[in-house]
Amino acid sequence: xxxxxxxxxxxxxxxxxxxxxxxxxxxxxxxxxxxxxxxxxxxxxxxxxxxxxxxxxxxxxxxxxxxxxxxxxxxxxxxxxxxxxxxxxxxxxxxxxxxxxxxxxxxxxxxxxxxxxxxxxxxxxxxxxxxxxxxxxxxxxxxxxxxxxxxxxxxxxxxxxxxxxxxxxxxxxxxxxxxxxxxxxxxxxxxxxxxxxxxxxxxxxxxxxxxxxxxxxxxxxxxxxxxxxxxxxxxxxxxxxxxxxxxxxxxxxxxxxxxxxxxxxxxxxxxxxxxxxxxxxxxxxxxxxxxxxxxxxxxxxxxxxxxxxxxxxxxxxxxxxxxxxxxxxxxxxxxxxxxxxxxxxxxxxxxxxxxxxxxxxxxxxxxxxxxxxxxxxxxxxxxxxxxxxxxxxxxxxxxxxxxxxxxxxxxxxxxxxxxxxxxxxxxxxxxxxxxxxxxxxxxxxxxxxxxxxxxxxxxxxxxxxxxxxxxxxxxxxxxxxxxxxxxxxxxxxxxxxxxxxxx
Numbered sequence: 433x434x435x436x437x438x439x440x441x442x443x444x445x446x447x448x449x450x451x452x453x454x455x456x457x458x459x460x461x462x463x464x465x466x467x468x469x470x471x472x473x474x475x476x477x478x479x480x481x482x483x484x485x486x487x488x489x490x491x492x493x494x495x496x497x498x499x500x501x502x503x504x505x506x507x508x509x510x511x512x513x514x515x516x517x518x519x520x521x522x523x524x525x526x527x528x529x530x531x532x533x534x535x536x537x538x539x540x541x542x543x544x545x546x547x548x549x550x551x552x553x554x555x556x557x558x559x560x561x562x563x564x565x566x567x568x569x570x571x572x573x574x575x576x577x578x579x580x581x582x583x584x585x586x587x588x589x590x591x592x593x594x595x596x597x598x599x600x601x602x603x604x605x606x607x608x609x610x611x612x613x614x615x616x617x618x619x620x621x622x623x624x625x626x627x628x629x630x631x632x633x634x635x636x637x638x639x640x641x642x643x644x645x646x647x648x649x650x651x652x653x654x655x656x657x658x659x660x661x662x663x664x665x666x667x668x669x670x671x672x673x674x675x676x677x678x679x680x681x682x683x684x685x686x687x688x689x690x691x692x693x694x695x696x697x698x699x700x701x702x703x704x705x706x707x708x709x710x711x712x713x714x715x716x717x718x719x720x721x722x723x724x725x726x727x728x729x730x731x732x733x734x735x736x737x738x739x740x741x742x743x744x745x746x747x748x749x750x751x752x753x754x755x756x757x758x759x760x761x762x763x764x765x766x767x768x769x770x771x772x773x774x775x776x777x778x779x780x781x782x783x784x785x786x787x788x789x790x791x792x793x794x795x796x797x798x799x800x801x802x803x804x805x806x807x808x809x810x811x812x813x814x815x816x817x818x819x820x821x822x823x824x825x826x827x828x829x830x831x832x833x834x835x836x837x838x839x840x841x842x843x844x845x846x847x848x849x850x851x852x853x854x855x856x857x858x859x860x861x862x863x864x865x866x867x868x869x870x871x872x873x874x875x876x877x878x879x880x881x882x883x884x885x886x887x888x889x890x891x892x893x894x895x896x897x898x899x900x901x902x903x904x905x906x907x908x909x910x911x912x913x914x915x916x917x918x919x920x921x922x923x924x925x926x927x928x929x930x931x932x933x934x935x
Contacts, residue, residue, distance in 0.1 A: 463559035471566040472539030481531035484835030489578040490866035499525035501871040504881040507680035512620035513580040538575040548593035561787035569824035570772040580621035581773040585780035587618035615655030632754040684878040696770035703827035708769035733785035756781035842867035850895040858899035891926035898924040
């Protein structure tokens with residue numbers, strides 16, 4: 433841009449009085465604050481603070497926990513989310529407190545991420561975009577969870593908004609800091625996701641002369657590097673180097689390569705939190721309809737961005753669309769399974785351009801509403817919200833039931849004498865160990881961290897149990913242990929646990 437300050441002034445003129453000065457502070461912040469507050473409240477009411485921790489959550493939460501020993505931390509994981517929840521997990525074992533903490537924090541983060549777009553879009557666009565993203569069942573479900581994907585999405589939304597502002601105005605120092613901090617947040621949570629998401633921004637700054645800004649490039653690359661320092665250092669300290677950690681991460685995820693996972697992602701939209709292997713029928717068309725409407729709205733957003741009557745540059749729409757595409761690409765075409773949370777960064781980046789497209793569709797050139805179109809859009813959005821709520825409700829009920837089963841199994845293990853310090857192995861040992869307060873061990877698979885001989889030695893000094901299915905065959909080290917049946921779990925308890933007066 434030859435004259436960046438002139439461009440920013442044009443953007444502000446487009447946004448109108450609601451995005452400038454006092455009116456923005458009064459009206460814009462009020463709208464986005466309302467959306468963020470509703471998002472927090474919806475998490476607490478619709479997901480609930482008492483839902484137990486899931487498998488991956490127990491791994492992340494256990495890293496800094498007053499409740500249980502740290503679970504094995506496999507190569508693809510990053511410790512950012514563990515540090516984020518450490519203010520609670522380091523001293524409390526309350527799941528409800530942890531959920532409330534994350535619900536409030538995720539709402540505040542959404543508000544701040546939307547604010548980074550001030551001056552780029554009108555307040556009503558930001559509020560609608562935030563509402564579209566926050567009302568997806570997958571956003572509501574993972575907002576209060578100890579999982580990194582929502583936080584990558586927040587970082588992606590914020591870094592793109594700050595990037596556009598910093599590029600448009602060289603004097604916007606807060607935007608530069610926002611680029612660095614948001615990029616660091618992404619890599620802190622998931623380094624590989626951050627690289628994919630930021631790729632278009634790096635490309636623009638390096639290869640297109642009119643986009644080159646050395647301070648902006650330094651802020652972006654510096655933020656990415658700062659967030660990844662711990663992960664890279666840990667790669668050399670514990671995983672045999674950076675390339676080895678990346679290789680192990682690829683292997684654990686089934687081998688990254690050309691896999692068309694679009695159908696898998698469609699199947700996961702029905703509430704399957706992990707679709708691996710991803711078989712079975714597609715969800716009801718009402719559940720997947722929004723996925724087919726989304727590309728059409730993206731095309732409308734792109735077309736609107738090039739309208740001559742708009743003084744703002746099309747880059748404010750095209751840049752987030754490009755970042756959304758690269759963020760989604762590995763999960764649509766390079767991985768052989770699906771989880772709806774993987775696409776949260778793409779959804780966050782698409783939300784504002786799509787909101788702009790919707791408001792453009794329902795507004796005539798003279799600024800008046802198109803009543804028929806507005807009514808149809810309102811009906812469509814209402815139906816979309818109803819479907820999202822239905823999927824969320826089913827997912828929460830099913831998930832909560834499974835986690836209550838883990839809690840009951842932990843109580844049974846305590847009754848059998850398996851109490852901390854203790855060790856669990858076998859089927860679903862990782863999450864149940866967290867609920868029981870034990871360590872977990874595996875002799876194979878992606879969580880391999882022990883040998884059969886080592887587990888047998890441990891069983892002589894502390895309570896150890898092996899978990900299996902009712903029809904499963906126990907491993908060699910557990911074949912002489914006493915079996916117990918509990919619901920759908922077969923528990924083999926080492927003699928140490930029942931021979932020391934605690935059984």
